[in-house]
Amino acid sequence: MELRYLEEFILLAQHNNFHRAAEKLFITQPTLSNHIRSLESELGFELIDRRNGNRLTQAGAIFYWDATKAVDIINESIEQCAKVANSNTEPDSTPLRIVASPLYEFRQHLQEQALITNRALSIEFVDYDLTRPVLAPLINGEVDIVAIYDVPEIRKEAARHDLLCRTHGVEHYAVFFSTDNPIASSDLTKETVSAATVAEHRQFAVGPWKTAICDMLGKDIPIRVLDDSSNDETWEGDMDGNLGVGTLQSTIAICEKNPDITYRTTLDGKPISHAMMLVYNPEAIPSYAIDFIDSLPST
Structure with missing residues (x-):
């Protein structure tokens, strides 16, 4: 008919x-x-x-x-x-390029959201290049979006280059420490954390990563920078009564390799997390990328 x-x-x-x-x-x-x-x-x-x-x-x-x-x-x-x-x-011919750490569960979240928006939308994730400013790939037109913590220094840098910031989602974190640390016997509070020092790798002890740590644990928490030879597999020698902080995903991996280290995911009874945002150039981003961003609920 x-x-x-x-x-x-x-x-x-x-x-x-x-x-x-x-x-x-x-x-x-x-x-x-x-x-x-x-x-x-x-x-x-x-x-x-x-x-x-x-x-x-x-x-x-x-x-x-x-x-x-x-x-x-x-x-x-x-x-x-x-x-x-x-x-x-x-999107079939041109994948959406997003800078996001492989340690972020937020990276997987974006992939799932893309499938909900358009099952044919192809995403190519790019790792952070810690030898360059965070927004450099976006400013130079190498990627479409940078997924990063919602922190003032990134927003200021974005404004200088006429980039837009869209708040969306959170990244969950954990605090880890030696099992013989006195705080291992109780829940974490800002009071107990404020008396400790955070041990962190050099590249994560500055910029937006440092701001995110201070936002989550306390503005004045001291951060001890580890030497360049330190790595995630040898945290036992770096604890020395200090705390470590990392994404929940990376923290679980650390504790699996180091049985003498444990972790907590709450502080004062609330999940340890930080708001994330997407930074992009509205003049250069493809139309299907705009559709993807617009489909995401703001938080």
């Missing part, structure tokens, strides 16, 4: 006149008449009472209302499918 025949029947029923309906459809009256005959033949009953002023038959009147609803549904579906088809073509 052709959709256009249904649409022609609906228009004919509304005008109750073959000549007038044919003019509206920009076809000849005989063509319209033939189309309606074909539709009636396919249905197996008459729609138009040609002996009574081309009024609808009883069956035609019933069919009219259902046909109208069916055509509306089909046309809406076609419109939605066309939007999906058109939005799917761009």
Whole structure:
């Protein structure tokens, strides 16, 4: 059954006149008449009472209302499918490039959100290059989005380059320490944490990472910078009564390799986490990337 025949029947029923309906459809009256005959033949009953002023038959009147609803549904579906088809073509050839640490659960969250937005949206994640300013890849047009902590220094840097910041989501963290540390016997509080020192690798003891640590644990918490030879697999010698702080994902990995280290995910009974944001150039970002960002709820 052709959709256009249904649409022609609906228009004919509304005008109750073959000549007038044919003019509206920009076809000849005989063509319209033939189309309606074909539709009636396919249905197996008459729609138009040609002996009574081309009024609808009883069956035609019933069919009219259902046909109208069916055509509306089909046309809406076609419109939605066309939007999906058109939005799917761009990302297939050009992946959305996002800077995000592989240690972030936020990275996986963005991938899941992309699938919800558009299952054909391809994302290529890029790791932070700690030898460059965080926003350098974005400023130089190498990537589309930088996912980073929502901190003042990044917002100021973004404003200087006319970049937009969109707050979205959180990254969960944990505080880890030796099992023989006195605080291991109780829940963490800001009071107990404030009396300790955070041991952190050099590259994470400055900039937005340091700001995030202080936001979560306390503005004045002292941070001891570890030497460059330190790594995640030898934390036992770096604890010395200090605390470590890392993403929940990286902390679990550290504790699995170091049985003498344990961790906590709450501080004063609340999850240890930090708000994240997406930084992007509204003038350079692809349209499908804008659609993706707009689909994310602000927090």
